[in-house]
Structure formats: C-alpha cells, structure tokens
Amino acid sequence: MSLRRIALTAASAAALCAVPATAHADTGPLGLPQLFAKPAVQDQLRVTVTDAGDGRDGTYELECGPSGGTHPEPANACARLDELSANGGDPFAPRSPDAQCTMQYGGAATARITGTWHGRPVDATYKRTDGCEISRWQGLVPVLPATGR
Secondary structure: OOOOEEEEEHHHHHHHHOOOOOOOOOOOHHHHHHOOOOOOEEEEEEEEEEEOOOOEEEEEEEEOOOOEEOOHHHHHHHHHHHHHHHOOOOOOOOOOOOOOOOOOOOOOOOOEEEEEOOOOOEEEEEEOOOOHHHHHHHHHOOOHHHHHH
C-alpha cells in the first residue's frame, strides 16, 4: 500500500471518528436509538356553523398545539379554549339541566363542534334560542363567530 493511500485512509478514519462531545442519540427501551419521534398530541376540532349570516356559515377545521387549520382565527380560538379549560374547566359543557334561562331569542344560528380536545372526544351543539344558549355561544367566541345579536 502506498504512503499516500495510508495517509488518506488515516485522515478519513479520523474525520469519521471526530464527534462533538455534546452529540448523543436519544434512546428508547433497551437503550436502542429511537428512529422516529413520537408525534405531539394535537387538539383537532371541526366547527360547523349554520344560519349565522354575513358569510359566517361554514365548516372549519381548528387545530391547537400548534394552532392552525381553516378556522378564520385559529390562534385566538385556541387561546380562548385554553382559557376556558384552565383549572379543569370544560369549554364544551352543556348548560345545567336546572338552569333558569331568560326567554329571549338570539337568532337562528346553530353550531356543532366535534373532534378531540385535551385527549377527550367532543360532540357539542350550540344554538341561540334562549338566554342560557346565547350565553354559551358568546362564551365560545371566537371559536364560534360573533353574531352581532
């Protein structure tokens, strides 16, 4: 073997062995390297709005963690849901069965939200047929559109 070839082989081996001191591989069970990272849990909701008027009707996808989707205000909607979820709150809870509601009509708008939030299934409906339902709707703006009523 020529002296030149030996020098190139030694230089190549040295380059391959040069690893920064901070380099490491994440390991899984049995100390084996993990080849694929676990995907982050993402909240995904489908918001369907009807009879809200003024271009507010439609079906929107809302993703939180990070915020995205086809919803017109994903960051604000996710922030509102986080705010309502603080301290164990359920932003999709139905009204209490023994609630006393004012008899007022807030319009024909209806909405349905389905999907997952914080790992739990969501299937909630909203309408504006009395004071309690109007309050539930308004509490979810901007997840649901402001109706102006």
